[in-house]
Amino acid sequence: MSNSILTIHGATVLYKAQQAFENLSFNWKTGENWAVIGDSGWELTTFIETLRGNTVISRGEVHRPFAQAYVQEKTEAGEVHSFRDLIAYVSQKYEFKNRSHIQNFYFQQRFNSSESEETATVREYLLEVTPKVVGPWTLENVAKLLRLEALLDKSILKLSNGETRRLAIALGLMHQPHIYLMDQPMTGLDVRSREEFGTIIQEISKSGVQVLLTTSGNEIPDGITHVAKISKSGLAGRWTKEDYHQSGGKETNIPAWDWDLLQSLLPQDRELLKAPIVLRNVRIKYGDKVILKDVNWEVKAGEKWLLKGKNGSGKSTLISLLIGENPQAYSQNFWLFGRKRGTGESIWDVKRPTGFVAPELSRYFPANQTCRKVILSGLFDTMGLFKKVSPEQEELANQWIRLFNLEPLQHTVIQRLSLEHQRWTLLARALIKQPQLLILDEASQGMDEFQRRLFKETVQRVCEGCSISLIYVSHYEEDVPDAVGKVLELRS
Structure with missing residues (x-):
């Protein structure tokens, strides 16, 4: 040696x-x-x-x-x-x-x-x-x-x-x-x-x-x-x-949750509303640098889209518009769920119909926010739980925690969870309110190979089990659920 x-x-x-x-x-x-x-x-x-x-x-x-x-x-x-x-x-x-x-x-x-x-x-x-x-x-x-x-x-x-x-x-x-x-x-x-x-x-x-x-x-x-x-x-x-x-060989086992429990947590027979996303010549710039140039895009109710593009092509900026986090939204021509941005809607009106998961989200919760609190915060669209919840809401959180095998970790603060457990926590937070639009921005990032397959299958089951619209961002073709049938590619 x-x-x-x-x-x-x-x-x-x-x-x-x-x-x-x-x-x-x-x-x-x-x-x-x-x-x-x-x-x-x-x-x-x-x-x-x-x-x-x-x-x-x-x-x-x-x-x-x-x-x-x-x-x-x-x-x-x-x-x-x-x-x-x-x-x-x-x-x-x-x-x-x-x-x-x-x-x-x-x-x-x-x-x-x-x-x-x-x-x-x-x-x-x-x-x-x-x-x-x-x-x-x-x-x-x-x-x-x-x-x-x-x-x-x-x-x-x-x-x-x-x-x-x-x-x-x-x-x-x-x-x-x-x-x-x-x-x-x-x-x-x-x-x-x-x-x-x-x-x-x-x-x-x-x-x-x-x-x-x-x-x-x-x-x-x-x-x-x-x-x-x-x-x-x-x-x-x-x-x-x-x-x-x-x-070297690859594993062939098919991962699974309790799919019947997942189905029971999804909205049933929900009426489809107007197109969740309509963009007309959207242009975003910071100083002299144009990030998005004349983007036109319409996502109809129930459609599943892959949003793709090289690093720096503007994917995160586009998503920031859709979730109400970009201050340039009010100068643009785009509509969310049939309502033009900048016509008197509150930030909560924008966030309420949309579930969102991105790997960096876990950084922005206060230090005292446990796995359970983070999941419950999805009901209020806040970065953390700051109000008393009802027994019915507590039970709803229990079911999502049980579905994703998070019971031993439910009182652990999110920053101390492993990356894979953070991802399941954030997905539960996004789904607990039964959103009409689900945006997943590199949402399985940091998971190992087995967990990524399970995440893909979970999203597929969500798409099959209800009339949700989906925006899926990934650099890995093998991670994209089969339900995704449309593609928007941004070019830098």
Whole structure:
């Protein structure tokens, strides 16, 4: 093991007071770049947190030879140090911070140009990094590699989900790491960006940085040399990338909830109202930059649409109009459920018929909002529960909690839930009020492969079980339910 950079031997691992692995062993050698797969997104995240030193090892041991010389040098110099100084990490829970380094934005701020003054630009954010070691990564070559050059003077509050992901990866490189850990780094990237990701891995590797990432079994990027599969009992398999592609098989089991319970929670024999969405030459711009140009779109009652486009093409901006969060709505020609925007309707009139799920929503709930409270808040269209609910409403929440197997977690605050449990919580919040229009913006982002299939099937059953209209946003064709029959593609 003389050429090992990190080893785990016979480890029992606990994370957030739960046992994750019973007998975990792993050997990462010089020159290897790893993709780690598994059946549980929580276990994949826990594996990375173990490498970072953020779990409890009750039995076994972890060694980090990659940091040995650095630790010895700093110890002899009497300087404060940690092996973490040599690690870059990209989490799925990347968060914006304002200039005071307080992450306290509310959802509407993403679409209000006056708020951008409170956030750094991409350039400022990257230059804030103060690495502990010298390395090859400069603002210029990081921006070129991650296609951020045109975004350097843009407020980070204005970035799309995919642009935010690229910024997070760039931020890690500015720390001049020796090893780079990434938790589902391709989440939220469009097709082009996912295809380019292998090149990014290869360029990072050429600089001497070794990479380990978690991903799904059918999405192993170029630049990866080895694949490992983990389970509760430890390492379930390891392959070279070539051997994995030759021998790896896909699961064929069909996931399921209690579909009869779901059907009972959906509206029955509801009268279809007027077209939920009509846009006429909608044009949105921030300063001199046009985000949406002359968009014409009509969604008739009961239709199911896929909204697609590259990162930065304006999908999130368009959705912000539909959910009443964009202040430029009042200057546009568009109608929601037969009513023109800006004709005296309140924000609650706009929100009431629409259920909305996006991965970033979980960031904007107050710290005391539990899974149960978040679900109940959907009845009032508020970012949190702030009023007393009736026994009937409590029972309705109970049924959604039972449907999505959230009973053990119902009193856990949403920020402490795993990403997959956050997604089910937000879906229940959107559906509990029986909306006429459901907007799902990358709503299964962060889920593992099994959970994504279950999410797709759940949305399909919702579409089959009632006369709901659907706007579905995804960069993954395999995630789109069969019920979706129409496509609007935005071009940047």
